[in-house]
Amino acid sequence: MNTMERRDFLKLSAMAAATAAAQAKAGVERTALHKDAHGIRWDKAPCRFCGTGCHVKVGVKGGRVVAIAGAEDADVNKGLLCVKGYHVGGILYGKDRLTTPMLRKEGKLEPISWDEAITVIAERIYKNPQKFAFYGSGQWTIPEGYAAQKFIKGGLSNNHIDPNARLCMASAVTGFISTYGVDEPAGTYDDLDNASVVIFWGNNPAEMHPVLFSRIVDRRSRGEKVTIIDIGTRRTRSTEFADHYLEFRPQTDLAIANCIANYLIENDKYDKAFVEKYCNFRIDVDDKTRDLLGKASTFEEYKAKMSTYTLEYTSQLSGVSVEKLTMLCETFADSKQLITSLWCMGVNQHYRGTAMNRLLHGIHLLSGQFGKPGAAPTSLTGQPSACGTAREVGTLAHALPGGRIVAKPEHRADCEKAWNMAPGTINEKPGYHTVLMFEKFCTPTAEGGDIDTILVQVTNPGQTLPNLYKLFDAKKDLADKFLIVSEVYPTATTEIADLVLPAALWVEKSGVYGNSERRTQQWFKQVEPPGGAREDVWMTIAIARKLYDMGYPGMKDKDGKFIFSYKDEQGNEVPIWDYAHFNDINVDKALYEEYRPLTHAKHKNVAPYDVLVNAHGLRWPVVQTKDGNWRETRFRFTEADDPFVKKGTGLQFYHSTTNDDKAQIWFCPYEAAPEEPNKEYPFWLCTGRVLEHWHTGSMTMRVDQLRKAMPKAYVELNPKDAADKGINNGDLVKLTTARGEIVLPAWINGRAQPPRGSVFVPFFDEKLLINRLTLDVTCPVSKEPDYKKCATKVEKYNPTEKQPLP
């Protein structure tokens, strides 16, 4: 062993010992942990990818993850994983992992030390704290998001923090809040085991939430009957399993939902007792205003507005036959059915995303399809901790932890008190949401671009922002703008970054995630990150500490103590900002337990850390029972299950926006899409994910099996459109929108069979950035962009060239 190797070896073994010590400090015996006959040490972790939140067993030998298996005793997946999940361990071992901080010098990224990197960041923030923005993620762990939140909203009195979840579930949040007064689904995945009808609204769970999909379809193989209704703008792999398929013209889902409501009222088939007892009606303030709370409406006014949406009118608008619409309406009229609606990006990434979310809740409330096992309007999330970190920790530009918002003085005061900071520390003005943040960053300072530094953690905006030329690439020409990116692999974002920080990934760090069904799940660090890669939460704390050392006043609390000061068991402060001491205590537990009381105000009580250690996640609200056990909640707002519902009420919407324990049934009109096909751009363009890759493929493209199974992006075309243009499978096709163009191979029908006049392109391929073409217009309430529809031109390109198909 030469000296270099030996030094590395010693360093590694010292760190491994520190990891073990931190784990021992968890304070509870860990039931998931065991060693098998092959010397593999098994532990648990949630899957790194989607919002389903499956649990995997992680097998480690010789400091490497060597095996992955589904966790049989995990309620979410009961031993099953999807093809990505089985390969999740492989994402750690791509050949091009980033292992050292790099600063751009004369156009080239050059290695620098961590200390230099942290100093560069701290100095930029120190100079212009209000021009700094933090761009985070629904893949941030809860402690990471919480630390970022406390650092910027508390430490810097700056609200320019937003997660990529803005591009993903912001419309679901506004939908829940304007309906129930509090965010996140009432139901859980358990409803999928009980529903007699499952409806996919613009949703393709076979590819996006495969294990949930298996959970539904598996019931059929056990002889149970479950009717699947697929309502979408293109056939998908899920359609193959559906009993009914309703294909609508993009954007007219609004009319379809209204049609159901109108049908129920017109035919006197709505659940009168339920509506009378538990619901109010609500409409927009006027024809133009689109805000979060609207105004109260009478039933008559609601009914009158709805009356436009007759079967005939809706059929004409949407292209769905009156027959199929009647079938759908009759399903909601049949009180013997138990209906669960599922939706994800098709409804959220929608120019009227908030409206569409409200309407789905509305039809479930009108029909009384709510509050019993199997009957629930359930929105799914795409990211593993969109709920946990973006929504519950409130890392959005307008939010604070536990469902609080910066606009409310009492909410700011709660946090200032919890953080031991002076009253008035937190700024009352919401920060920039994602699209605005990057717009300001890409605008010259002299022209009002008042964001000059962005720190990006755990996400890849260079590939996922809409209208990339405008919102990302334009930064390249602005010398005074500074992009800092913490990443695990080179990506479209690191490509133009000024400073790149190598990050620890998944089980190279400890974490806590919150999945789509309010389930909080914890895991421990199981292997060392490669080279100089470090935890994101450490980066945030180290930057804060550097600012503290430089004398930045916000980094001290009221008593002059550093805002991230945590003690070991002997009561001594541990310098966790010094990486050599980061693992001396369980920083995750310290942050999580500091955050936990903040979840109580809105009855989102998450479970204690030590309880999570030996659970495959628990669904909040989690309360302690008399015998000392911790009990999770499967259906919120129902007396039968939710501990916070008053006895005798049946159902109680205890955070009602109208303070009368009632939910709001909204009327929202159909409104045309912001950009529809026209003479110049005659096709609809839709984008989305594929089964094999997760989001931008930065992780899954490093796994051989997944990359081989789906190596590159393509454009799906209808066979008739293809024939019209003389396009065959594999021919190159040029797509052009008002924002950019791209050339990719054609795949006729593809996985989806897009209807005539529409094309689909997946967004995982970093070499074929479809988001250069997408539209950056957002839902007026949620500020979430619409990636599912814009107008494009389709042309055959370079007729002699052919490319292999995926």
Add this chain to the structure above:
Amino acid sequence: MVDRSQPVSRRGLFGALVRPFTRHLKERPVAHPEEIPDADTPRVAIIQGRFCLAYQGGVCFTCSERCPEPGAITTQQGIPTIHADLCTGCGICHDLCPAPVNAILVKAKPPTQTTEPSEPS
């Protein structure tokens, strides 16, 4: 404390899940590590249901999507079937199958089949 001490019942698992896969990152065991006959021998691909993600209640369409021979692999409710008469034994499906344990075997065609004139020319 949450009680996780109870053994997991078969019923609690996915019905179709015979046994959970373990994915070993380094060695990727082939179901029957017999040698794949070389390309000169007439060959045919066979799906081993117990290793196939689709057969096990999961979702996968790699082989049926990527097979170059029209009709050689068809699917029903997501489950693939290889039609030996149309399969040329090219082995693409075997190379691309992303299951934790490769679910596709490429074997020498039994003599009775090689004489059938059903191979597309």
